[in-house]
Amino acid sequence: MSDIVRPYGDTTGDGMVQLSFTLPIAHDKRAEGAALQLAGKMGMDPAMLVHAKQMGDGFTFFVVYGRVNHLVDTSKVEVVERDFPLLSAKEVNALVKRGLRRKLSVVGACIGTDAHTVGIDAILNVKGIAGEKGLEYYRELKVTNLGAQVTVPELVAAAQRERADAVLVSQVVTQRDAHLHNTREMSAAFREALPADKRPLLVVGGPRFDESMAGELGVDRIFGRGTTPGEVASYLVHELVQP
Structure with a gap:
């Protein structure tokens, strides 16, 4: 099995990811455009807006879905492994x-x-x-x-x-x-x-x-x-x- 992996969304290796965030802007068409612009700058291409909701005065919560080209090398992932036995x-x-x-x-x-x-x-x-x-x-x-x-x-x-x-x-x-x-x-x-x-x-x-x-x-x-x-x-x- 390869150490190199790509995100999975609809089909294996399609690179699709879902991302949520909040912008300090009221919900309107301009806000939705701003969310897509941010997603594009983060490397999502194409990016689709799947959810937007006003969160109080002057804030909007977004969920975007799109493709990224980034790969992950699992052989270079560093984690803290459990170095002690698990006891009853x-x-x-x-x-x-x-x-x-x-x-x-x-x-x-x-x-x-x-x-x-x-x-x-x-x-x-x-x-x-x-x-x-x-x-x-x-x-x-x-x-x-x-x-x-x-x-x-x-x-x-x-x-x-x-x-x-x-x-x-x-x-x-x-x-x-x-x-x-x-x-x-x-x-x-x-x-x-x-x-x-x-x-x-x-x-x-x-x-x-x-x-x-x-x-x-x-x-x-x-x-x-x-x-x-x-x-x-x-x-x-x-x-x-x-x-």
Whole structure:
């Protein structure tokens, strides 16, 4: 199978793609022309307007469909591969009990102004997500969920109080790269507050993070969309429990 692929729309290799965007302009014929002009400048030729709708005062949402000539070389795609075994809850509990001889302490929160707890709750709460139980279900894990809109000083204080082995932070609000600024602020605060050998494992997650940016943001691991509680638990054990 070739490493070179082209987008698929109606027939194999036709290069057809669909794109949606918003322009700060009221919906009229001129706005539709502007949308097609933008699509053309992005390399869609021909471009067809398939949907346009006014979105409040002076904004229009568009969907365009058209052909692009770009190819993708899958052999040059770089991703962060899972470098730890995926364990069951029973295996995680057994390793923590044998390796730590105490419960593994996890503190989780949404920091800054982020009030979206769906992600952190899916990982931490016992109900979990998609039929998979959250970390509260693991009897050898002690979970402290601080909820939403937690300040960085509050998070650091809670981590110290709970003697956290790991801190999990979810960031969904990404306007003006708020998730990146908040993560950098958090990692800097932990570096300032605790020596390296006393610092908890710092893990962040959210739909807009680039998993390859962990080092740049000063954290130990980034998890993207679709992450399960089992993946997080397996990673924590891999990093914190000696075999």
